[in-house]
Amino acid sequence: xxxxxxxxxxxxxxxxxxxxxxxxxxxxxxxxxxxxxxxxxxxxxxxxxxxxxxxxxxxxxxxxxxxxxxxxxxxxxxxxxxxxxxxxxxxxxxxxxxxxxxxxxxxxxxxxxxxxxxxxxxxxxxxxxxxxxxxxxxxxxxxxxxxxxxxxxxxxxxxxxxxxxx
Numbered sequence: 001x002x003x004x005x006x007x008x009x010x011x012x013x014x015x016x017x018x019x020x021x022x023x024x025x026x027x028x029x030x031x032x033x034x035x036x037x038x039x040x041x042x043x044x045x046x047x048x049x050x051x052x053x054x055x056x057x058x059x060x061x062x063x064x065x066x067x068x069x070x071x072x073x074x075x076x077x078x079x080x081x082x083x084x085x086x087x088x089x090x091x092x093x094x095x096x097x098x099x100x101x102x103x104x105x106x107x108x109x110x111x112x113x114x115x116x117x118x119x120x121x122x123x124x125x126x127x128x129x130x131x132x133x134x135x136x137x138x139x140x141x142x143x144x145x146x147x148x149x150x151x152x153x154x155x156x157x158x159x160x161x162x163x164x165x166x
Contacts, residue, residue, distance in 0.1 A: 020056065020066040023097050025140040026090065028053060031069045034139050038116045041067070048145060059101075067099070098143040106148035110134040113146075 005095060025031035032055055035041045041057040044066050056066035072086045089095045103109040104126045113136055114120060121135035130150035138144055 014114055016066055018070055019097070022068040022070060023138075023140070023142050024072055024086070024090065024095065025069050025101070025138070025142070026072070026087070027139070028055060028071045030139050031055075034118075035067070035069070038113060038118060093141050096137075096141045096143055098145065100145045100147055103146045103148050105134040106134055106146060109146045109148075120163065 023031075032043060032046070035057040036043055042058070042060050042063075044056040044058055046055040047053065051071075052128055054068055054070040056068045058065045058067055072083055072090065078086070087094065110124045119137040121137055122133070122145075124132055124134040126132050131147055133147040135143055135145045
């Protein structure tokens with residue numbers, strides 16, 4: 001029995017959205033405190049099973065997005081040697097992961113996060129494409145970048161910039 005040919009769909013016909021991503025962290029309680037108290041994220045889950053614990057957080061404005069936080073020892077099949085190797089690589093910054101967030105005001109976001117004593121990777125700067133962004137390390141060395149899209153930068157919002165483009 002032959003199957004009818006499948007219809008090819010354009011990528012634009014699909015509806016895709018991010019549901020979850022995973023970050024490895026040194027200390028789950030420390031990471032939960034950072035994402036909850038410094039970034040203002042909601043704790044979605046805090047789960048323990050078979051000796052492993054993980055949690056998920058997410059921006060309150062995006063209730064369907066979860067950032068799953070797991071400690072290096074979460075995988076029960078990892079040997080103690082493997083776990084130590086992962087810890088060593090994380091300590092050297094060789095396994096850091098990156099998350100990029102959108103903000104409507106890069107400078108205010110930077111000031112708020114820096115005031116909490118978070119380690120700065122990059123102060124706010126304008127990029128050649130007109131985007132303004134900054135970056136920090138979370139407590140486990142993961143890179144968190146905060147990007148202000150070009151259309152909402154202060155320079156474009158100023159009356160002088162507006163008059164120059166009209």
